[in-house]
Amino acid sequence: xxxxCQLSVQYRGLLALENVSLRLGDGELVGLIGPNGAxxxxxxxxxxxxxxxxxxxxxxxxxxLPRQRQQVxxxxxxxxxxxxxPITAGRVVMLGRTTxxxxxxKPTAQDQQRVQDALEQVGMWAYRHRPINELSGxxxxxxxxxxxxxxxxxxxxxxxxFAGVDKPTEALLLQVFMTLKSLGKTLLVCSHEWGPVLTQxxxxxxxxxxxxxxxxPHQAMxxxxxxxxxxxxxxxxxxxxxxxxxxx
Amino acid sequence: xxLLDPLRYEFMRxxxxxxxxxxxxxxxxxxxxxxxxxxxxxxxxxxxVLPGLVVAQFFRVDMLLGAFVSGMCSTFVxxxxxxxxxxxxxxxMALTFSSFLSLGILLFTLLRSRLDLEHLxxxxxxxxxxxxxxxxxxxxxxxxxxxxxxxxxxxxxTFDRLGAEAAGLPVRTLYVGLMAxxxxxxxxxxxxxGVILVITLLVGPAITxxxxxxELHQMMLLGAVFGIGSSVAGLYLSYYLNLPSGPAIALVVxxxxxxxxxxxxxxxxxxxxxxxxxxxxx
Ligand SMILES: Nc1ncnc2c1ncn2[C@@H]1O[C@H](COP(=O)(O)OP(=O)(O)OP(=O)(O)O)[C@@H](O)[C@H]1O
Ligand SMILES: [Mg+2]
Numbered sequence: 136x137x138x139x140c141q142l143s144v145q146y147r148g149l150l151a152l153e154n155v156s157l158r159l160g161d162g163e164l165v166g167l168i169g170p171n172g173a174x175x176x177x178x179x180x181x182x183x184x185x186x187x188x189x190x191x192x193x194x195x196x197x198x199x200l201p202r203q204r205q206q207v208x209x210x211x212x213x214x215x216x217x218x219x220x221p222i223t224a225g226r227v228v229m230l231g232r233t234t235x236x237x238x239x240x241k242p243t244a245q246d247q248q249r250v251q252d253a254l255e256q257v258g259m260w261a262y263r264h265r266p267i268n269e270l271s272g273x274x275x276x277x278x279x280x281x282x283x284x285x286x287x288x289x290x291x292x293x294x295x296x297f298a299g300v301d302k303p304t305e306a307l308l309l310q311v312f313m314t315l316k317s318l319g320k321t322l323l324v325c326s327h328e329w330g331p332v333l334t335q336x337x338x339x340x341x342x343x344x345x346x347x348x349x350x351x352p353h354q355a356m357x358x359x360x361x362x363x364x365x366x367x368x369x370x371x372x373x374x375x376x377x378x379x380x381x382x383x
Numbered sequence: 384x385x386l387l388d389p390l391r392y393e394f395m396r397x398x399x400x401x402x403x404x405x406x407x408x409x410x411x412x413x414x415x416x417x418x419x420x421x422x423x424x425x426x427x428x429x430x431x432v433l434p435g436l437v438v439a440q441f442f443r444v445d446m447l448l449g450a451f452v453s454g455m456c457s458t459f460v461x462x463x464x465x466x467x468x469x470x471x472x473x474x475x476m477a478l479t480f481s482s483f484l485s486l487g488i489l490l491f492t493l494l495r496s497r498l499d500l501e502h503l504x505x506x507x508x509x510x511x512x513x514x515x516x517x518x519x520x521x522x523x524x525x526x527x528x529x530x531x532x533x534x535x536x537x538x539x540x541t542f543d544r545l546g547a548e549a550a551g552l553p554v555r556t557l558y559v560g561l562m563a564x565x566x567x568x569x570x571x572x573x574x575x576x577g578v579i580l581v582i583t584l585l586v587g588p589a590i591t592x593x594x595x596x597x598e599l600h601q602m603m604l605l606g607a608v609f610g611i612g613s614s615v616a617g618l619y620l621s622y623y624l625n626l627p628s629g630p631a632i633a634l635v636v637x638x639x640x641x642x643x644x645x646x647x648x649x650x651x652x653x654x655x656x657x658x659x660x661x662x663x664x665x
Contacts, residue, residue, distance in 0.1 A: 147469075183549045204551035211545050220418055220542050221599050230539045234550050239532060266597040286550070 136160055137290060137321060142191030144181045151177045153345050159321045164312055166333060167325040169342035170365050175325040176212055178342065179292045183209055195290065205234050208283035212294040218268050224278045225263030228253055231285035253284035256311060272299035280311060291315065293324045309335055389622045394509050401511040401519060402614030405575040405584055408523045410606030411530060412568035413585030415561055417593065418541050423473065424461065425585040427480040429569050429578045431457030433487025441494045447518065447570060454566035457483050506577030506629040519571045526564050537561065538599055575614060576629040584610055587636035594643040594650050609639050
């Protein structure tokens with residue numbers, strides 16, 4: 136169980152998050168949506184303690200989360216990675232085992248096995264020797280998901296795993312999420328994907344600096360909530376009966 | 384004998400050993416600079432050792448210590464400017480670089496330093512002494528040992544800093560460690576090619592390797608091969624053609640880079656696989 140109380144984050148005077156409170160139960164798949172600049176990435180980073188928080192608490196199983204980072208797997212937003220870095224897909228996934236191996240540790244047979252399982256689960260085992268810049272965007276996303284899987288964490292934060300991903304890959308990622316859920320893992324997934332895919336989440340957190348809504352998909356994606364998060368103009372487009380309804 | 388002739392001289396043997404050591408060490412460490420897009424930082428540190436050298440000589444403490452402290456300071460100043468403001472890293476580096484160099488020159492004049500500026504700036508590989516060589520060798524062993532021991536942590540850190548921090552790696556310590564390694568490598572490389580050209584050895588052989596390989600450790604290993612090759616070839620050129628050794632080494636490095644750029648099997652301008660029309664594989 137992850138508990139966040141009254142979390143606020145500031146970037147040099149700019150208030151990026153204000154009094155954000157939320158709870159994630161074990162085995163929950165929660166979607167984090169909101170417009171560009173809403174503070175979604177900021178929230179994930181603040182939960183992990185990667186950026187200083189101005190106020191609030193983040194507790195995982197009753198203890199501060201930043202002190203138990205082995206329990207969290209984090210997949211950064213695409214733009215944070217240098218895709219020309221000289222590294223192969225398999226080695227990226229092995230990075231997920233770094234803390235488990237410990238200082239001076241070498242990959243054991245068990246580490247190798249976990250990496251193989253993770254790569255197979257996302258259908259990328261055949262690509263393990265490819266440099267990452269020779270993979271497509273969707274394949275790159277899968278590799279990063281595999282890294283999170285290989286880590287074996289209980290809490291998984293994914294920043295826009297669906298960015299630039301085609302339908303089959305999206306389906307594959309969702310299938311992996313479901314497997315993880317059934318294993319009791321907690322997933323917090325930041326996303327810009329709208330439409331039917333939103334119904335896959337147990338809960339949606341609509342964010343724009345503050346929590347606008349925190350409810351099951353159908354209750355979260357109301358016209359009013361969308362207007363409050365994305366502004367009146369988008370609300371007006373969605374309200375027009377001639378546009379295909381994007382929300383679920 | 385063409386290759387053996389220069390070895391008759393003690394100074395050439397020492398110079399070759401010194402070139403070998405810096406040719407080995409600089410590319411290994413320089414690889415980290417390149418993959419972090421911080422190649423210029425090498426230049427910053429190299430110039431920033433000057434104030435430390437002047438002060439160390441004035442107070443008769445170990446010059447290496449002075450250079451190290453001063454070089455490290457410049458990395459902290461750069462990082463500080465970058466994190467405390469929205470100034471980008473390239474501007475922060477340019478400012479730090481010129482300020483430390485100015486401070487060095489100022490101190491040089493004020494303290495009436497007897498440092499040999501020319502040797503410092505352009506290297507004095509032919510003046511390498513046995514003591515220098517032993518010091519360089521020890522530093523090299525230390526640095527290579529650390530790179531080997533903490534390879535996976537440095538890999539994670541330089542590839543995905545946020546991910547590494549999220550996974551619980553002590554990223555600040557890793558950063559300082561990396562800066563220390565780079566500073567030490569520069570101090571070693573300076574002996575061979577001087578402050579102004581040490582960036583060549585740090586960056587050149589490693590980017591040449593970058594064009595040919597797909598993984599970080601391969602980049603380091605092949606980079607070291609190119610580094611050693613360039614240093615040795617440069618020294619022979621300078622011996623036979625009576626050229627200054629630093630620039631000779633630097634130009635061999637560049638020549639190798641050009642060859643790789645033109646002929647790399649995968650990425651070479653002349654040799655990379657041409658996409659055939661209608662081939663959807665890319
Ligand atoms: N390092 C930073 N320094 C200063 N301001 C920042 C920084 N990172 C983000 N911000 C600001 O904080 C706000 C939230 O940014 P954040 O990246 O969390 O948004 P996001 O919801 O992830 O957006 P996107 O959908 O575009 O990824 C934005 O207004 C942004 O300008
Ligand atoms: Mg974001």
